[in-house]
Amino acid sequence: MSTTPERGRQTMLGGIAAIWMRHYRVWLRIFWPSVVSGILNPILFLFAFGFGLGAVVKQVGDISYLHFVVPGMIANAALFQSSFEASIPSYTRFRIQRTYEAMLAAPLFFREVVYGEILWAASKGVLSALCLYLVAWAVDGLGSLSGALISFPLVALSCASFASLGLVCTAYARTYEYFSFFFVFWITPSLLFCGVFVDPAAYPQWLQWATWFFPVKHLIEVIRPLCAGLSVDWTMVALHMAYIMAFMFICAAMAARRMAKKLFD
Amino acid sequence: MSAELKPTVTVSPSARPQAALPTLGMVRGIYAFWRRNALVWRSNWIAACFAFVLDPAVFLFAFGYGLGAAFTTMSGMPYFAFVVPGMMGLGLLYTSFIECSYAAFFRMEAQRTYHAILATPMALGHIVAGEILWAGTKATLSSSFILLVGACFGGVLTGWHSLLAIPVATLTAMAVGAMALLLTSVSRRIDDFNYAWPLLVTPMLMFSGTFIELARFPVWVQMVGKCLPLYHGVEVMRMLTSGHNLVLETVWAHIAYLVAIIIVFGALALARLNGRIFK
Numbered sequence: 001m002s003t004t005p006e007r008g009r010q011t012m013l014g015g016i017a018a019i020w021m022r023h024y025r026v027w028l029r030i031f032w033p034s035v036v037s038g039i040l041n042p043i044l045f046l047f048a049f050g051f052g053l054g055a056v057v058k059q060v061g062d063i064s065y066l067h068f069v070v071p072g073m074i075a076n077a078a079l080f081q082s083s084f085e086a087s088i089p090s091y092t093r094f095r096i097q098r099t100y101e102a103m104l105a106a107p108l109f110f111r112e113v114v115y116g117e118i119l120w121a122a123s124k125g126v127l128s129a130l131c132l133y134l135v136a137w138a139v140d141g142l143g144s145l146s147g148a149l150i151s152f153p154l155v156a157l158s159c160a161s162f163a164s165l166g167l168v169c170t171a172y173a174r175t176y177e178y179f180s181f182f183f184v185f186w187i188t189p190s191l192l193f194c195g196v197f198v199d200p201a202a203y204p205q206w207l208q209w210a211t212w213f214f215p216v217k218h219l220i221e222v223i224r225p226l227c228a229g230l231s232v233d234w235t236m237v238a239l240h241m242a243y244i245m246a247f248m249f250i251c252a253a254m255a256a257r258r259m260a261k262k263l264f265d
Numbered sequence: 266m267s268a269e270l271k272p273t274v275t276v277s278p279s280a281r282p283q284a285a286l287p288t289l290g291m292v293r294g295i296y297a298f299w300r301r302n303a304l305v306w307r308s309n310w311i312a313a314c315f316a317f318v319l320d321p322a323v324f325l326f327a328f329g330y331g332l333g334a335a336f337t338t339m340s341g342m343p344y345f346a347f348v349v350p351g352m353m354g355l356g357l358l359y360t361s362f363i364e365c366s367y368a369a370f371f372r373m374e375a376q377r378t379y380h381a382i383l384a385t386p387m388a389l390g391h392i393v394a395g396e397i398l399w400a401g402t403k404a405t406l407s408s409s410f411i412l413l414v415g416a417c418f419g420g421v422l423t424g425w426h427s428l429l430a431i432p433v434a435t436l437t438a439m440a441v442g443a444m445a446l447l448l449t450s451v452s453r454r455i456d457d458f459n460y461a462w463p464l465l466v467t468p469m470l471m472f473s474g475t476f477i478e479l480a481r482f483p484v485w486v487q488m489v490g491k492c493l494p495l496y497h498g499v500e501v502m503r504m505l506t507s508g509h510n511l512v513l514e515t516v517w518a519h520i521a522y523l524v525a526i527i528i529v530f531g532a533l534a535l536a537r538l539n540g541r542i543f544k
Contacts, residue, residue, distance in 0.1 A: 033459035040463030044471060052477030057335045177309040180316035188320055192327035202334040 012112045019103065019116025020123070027124075034124075038081075038131040042073060046139065049197055060199050063143065063228045070141035071224040072196035074132045074155060079190055079216045082125025082159040086166030087182050090117055091173055100263060110263070114256045118163045125159035136227075144229025151223040154241060158219045161244045164251035165215075171258035190216045195224075215244045289386050291394075297387060298395025299402070306403070318410045321356030325411055328352065328476050329420070340478045342507050346422050349415030350502035351475035353434055354495050356411050357404035361438035362466055364400040365445035366458050373449065379542060389542065393535045397442045397527065404438030405431060412506070423508040430502040433520070437498025440523045441469075443530035444494070450537035469495045474503070494526045 027034070049069055060068040093099035103113050133148060135141075142148045169182040193200065193207060194217035200208050211217050218240035225232050289297065306313060329345045339347040372378040379392055409431050412421065421427045448461055472479060472490035479490050490496050497519040504511040 030454070030456040030459070033456045037459040037462050041467055044463055044467045048471035048477065048482075051482055052471075053332070053335060055481060175309060175312070177312035180312050180314075183316050184319050184323070188323050192323065192331070198331035198335070202331050204330075 012109060012115065015108045015112030016116045016119060018108065019113055020120050022103075023116070023120040024123075034127075035131070038077075038128050039135065042077060042132050042135050045073060046070075046135065046141070053197065057198075062230065063224075066139070066141050067143045067228040068199075068224070069197060070132075070136040071151070071227040072220055074129050074136065074151075074227070075158075075216050075220045075223060076191055076196045077132045078125040078129040078155050078159050078219075079162045080125075080187060081128035082121045083162040083166035083182075083186065085124045086117065086121035086163040087169050087179055088176065090121070090167060090170040091176065091179070093117075094170055094259070095173075100259075104263070110260060111256060114167070114252070114259060118160055118167060118252060121163035121166060122156070122159035125162060126156045129155045129159070142227050144227065147226040147229050147232075151226040154222055154226075154237075155219065157241070158215060158244050161215050161248035161251070164248045164255060167255040168251050168258070171255045171262070186214075190214050195220050215247045218243050287386055288388050289391065291391070294387050294391030295394045295398060298382065298391050299399050301382075302395070302399040303402070314406075318356075318407050321352050321359075321407055321411050322414045324355060325349065325352040325414060325420075329418070332476060340474075340480075340503075340509065342422065342509055345415075345418070345420045346507050347478070347503070348476050349411065349420035350430065350499055350506050352415070353408040353411045353430065353502055354437070354473060354475045354499040355470060356407035357434050357438040357498070358441055358466065358469060358495055360404040360407050361400040361442040362445045362461075364403055365396060365442040366449055366452075366461065367455060369396055369446060369449045370452060370455055370458070373538075374455075379538075383542065389539055390535055393446060393531055393538065396446055397439050397531055400442030400445075401435045401439040404442075405435045408434035408438075415506070421506045423506060427506045430505040433498055433501045433505065436520065436523045436527070437494060437502075440494035440498070440526040440530070443527045443534060446534040447530050447537065450534045450541060465493075469493045472496070473499050475499055494523055497522050 046069070050066060053069075054065040057065045059065065100113055104110060129152070133142070133152065137145075137148075165186060166182070169179060169186075173179060173182075189211065190196075193203060193211045194214050196216075200211065200217075222237050222240045288294070325348065328348050328351075332348070333344045336344045338344060379389075382392060383389065412427070412430060415421055416427070444465070445461075448458065448465075452458060468489060471477075472482060472486055473493060473495035474490070475495070479487050479496065482490070501516050501519045503509070504516060
């Protein structure tokens with residue numbers, strides 16, 4: 001690594017916080033467009049699916065369709081926002097604006113830049129999820145408020161996992177067009193086959209197995225009973241969360257490795 | 266260099282190029298811009314095709330299975346047959362909207378492509394029309410692929426004349442593109458397009474009868490949906506691919522609406538861009 005910050009710094013927290021603050025201050029300039037679309041868009045989706053599908057699918061398993069679809073939408077909003085933020089916008093900073101090089105000219109470690117990026121993207125996912133929790137709470141879409149409160153930190157933790165995958169794509173992409181793969185192999189299957197709007201039981205068996213690869217499926221599996229107020233098997237919750245965390249560590253390591261190669265070789 | 270070789274006419278964005286150079290004819294000008302976009306696209310077409318061709322096909326599969334389990338029939342036809350033209354609509358909506366909003370804005374503001382082009386014998390009208398036509402072209406590729414996939418899995422109930430849905434898809438995409446280009450002309454920064462998702466794109470996606478028939482929504486939602494161009498496009502495509510309620514007069518009425526949208530929004534976008542670039 002070519003960067004040598006001042007000697008004797010004990011933790012990376014200060015550096016990560018500095019990166020996060022930089023992104024936050026840039027984002028403040030587009031505060032309104034982000035929040036308006038973050039709140040209005042899920043309302044429209046809830047309305048359309050509530051009317052359209054909810055009229056036909058009244059009940060999924062033990063819960064009403066509204067209680068079924070709300071956790072799915074929370075997970076999906078978290079997934080989309082956090083991994084998207086780490087994809088095309090990060091790529092713009094990394095390759096086009098050369099923000100990373102500029103940051104590395106400051107007394108910062110390379111890993112602080114990467115982790116700051118992931119933390120920032122995850123924060124945007126958390127904000128999106130928060131918007132959805134509010135909308136869901138307003139339309140009585142949360143069966144159990146305490147369950148929803150417990151689910152929130154789990155969603156926040158998963159956001160870091162989603163963001164790391166986005167950053168892997170940023171690290172490997174050569175042009176903007178490469179993000180097609182990100183959408184086709186990550187965003188779309190996560191939305192369609194992981195049980196966001198429809199019970200995945202409708203799909204063929206092989207597809208149901210294959211989609212366990214996607215962390216969002218594990219997250220939905222965890223937060224759906226929590227938000228609906230059903231009984232929860234905590235061992236399974238721990239296992240699902242362990243998968244999501246493992247996914248995060250692998251992706252973050254892959255992204256950091258590849259980015260270091262592109263920056264320093 | 267002698268003094269007389271210095272250019273006497275400076276072509277800058279503030280001077281209309283027509284004043285300096287003879288302008289290309291309309292067809293040649295539009296084709297030149299269309300070809301410029303096509304050549305840029307060609308350099309990365311495999312990666313680009315992935316998103317806008319494969320993605321809607323995956324949606325088709327997912328909705329066919331997922332929602333097909335909930336709705337067996339819709340609008341008097343099997344759900345899969347109902348959803349094929351709907352997914353053609355989804356594909357063309359996203360392709361054309363993104364092309365005429367984010368991509369066009371990037372060309373105009375970040376790359377200054379429009380300014381560069383206007384320094385040649387091209388007029389702004391060529392750019393606007395070329396941009397809309399290019400969005401239509403890309404969307405046609407996407408919609409045709411979905412039609413093909415749908416036909417392979419029995420989602421097309423009519424014969425060869427279902428192919429007429431393809432030009433309808435082109436026209437619908439151009440209408441969406443014209444609307445998106447108007448947004449581009451009034452956006453100050455790329456993040457302003459965030460407003461377009463909840464206010465235009467998502468309503469169009471949800472309330473155009475793409476995967477849930479419009480009649481299931483309250484009347485005021487139906488009225489909003491019927492104002493949007495995608496509804497008219499999907500209706501005609503559905504008539505052509507399913508053969509249900511196929512009335513020639515209705516088809517022409519829908520198409521006339523689409524053409525009117527293209528002309529009105531194209532003209533508005535041209536006027537706004539004119540004020541923006543030649544201010």
